[in-house]
Amino acid sequence: MALSFFRQGKQDVSEAQELLFKWPYIGLITFSITTLNFLITYNLRSATFQYVYFYIIDLVTTYLIIRFYSYGIRILNRKAPVHGDFAKRVTYQFTLHTLSVVIFSILINEFLDHLFFKGERLSLSFQFYTQDTVLAVVFTLLFHCLYLGLYLLSVKKPPQEEGIKKIKVFQGMAHKLVDLNKIICIYTSLGNTYVVDGHYNRFVSEKTLGEFEELVSERFFRANRQFLVTMTIIDSYKSAGNGKIEIFLNANSIGDLNKSIYVSRSKASSFRLWLKRG
Known part of the structure; x- marks a missing residue:
């Protein structure tokens, strides 16, 4: 963070952690999270061709959630910069930001479920709210740790001057x-x-x-x-x-x-x- 978690002239975009939201990294992260979530959620021993359809929808869902996550990060960078009051930023990111991402995750899953599966796959299901939503919280918290960890590593670099x-x-x-x-x-x-x-x-x-x-x-x-x-x-x-x-x-x-x-x-x-x- 040389001059100004996605520097002001570049809108805090040249930072190491901002790479998380750029290609090909965002694609790799989307694929990894979707695949891991898919393996945890489904019993692939009884998989059918329809599961390919499920996986594609899940890829789109995960990508949209990560994009929403990055939008929240941009707001936090304006309201509570990571290079300012770090404790305040961590508090906001692990509470309000996490809550907003989880709510968005629920809403986008419900929307896509009704759009593509007429609400018969996930909507209001016990498994979705006790398993998938919990996983969304876990992945969000892990992403916070990765994001803030990259920031801490970057500020430890000796100034070039x-x-x-x-x-x-x-x-x-x-x-x-x-x-x-x-x-x-x-x-x-x-x-x-x-x-x-x-x-x-x-x-x-x-x-x-x-x-x-x-x-x-x-x-x-x-x-x-x-x-x-x-x-x-x-x-x-x-x-x-x-x-x-x-x-x-x-x-x-x-x-x-x-x-x-x-x-x-x-x-x-x-x-x-x-x-x-x-």
Whole structure:
């Protein structure tokens, strides 16, 4: 979780655990859960060709439930980010999120049962509510553990910036190597990307802001489409209209560096959390 459980610019999507909801991983997970559930639920010794039909419907059901699970994760990432109050996030995920996924599981199973089997396969059956629903709870809790476990593994990785890592920049016609640890701001202006070091020297870089976002760690915050900032360059900030935050920069002698920039409403909470972590 470098910058911002599905980073803000990429909507928290580049995280390791977000791969759970992307192909081919989501397909593998859907197949594995469906197959395991099928083996637990049915006596395959008396299987008929109709069981193939059952299995296909179960595959669709499991996929829809996982998609609903990922939708809930996106909501949690906005309301209770995993990189913020971790205990609060775990509580919400293991209670409200689990309950919503189980309810959705029941509703989608009932709907598909009535749609394809006229309610004669699962609907209101004792076995469904005592076995399949319990399995849904177990699989949901295991998925929570996997998701949060991947997050904890990712945050244990050493920040990329801690070592001496230099990038090539241009100062006039000359090439220069600048240590990433000494950069305090990266921004774009008129189609060019500029990096500013701790002495407020400005250099031109061939890299895009998105490429820099991949290189830097939590010392930087993606304030908007034009700016990656560190706390060093921030002089002060205040709340602005519509939930935005206005950041005042130590622009010094850099003429085209804005004296203030805005953080959008959607990123305001992440910005405050970033300040707390710093």
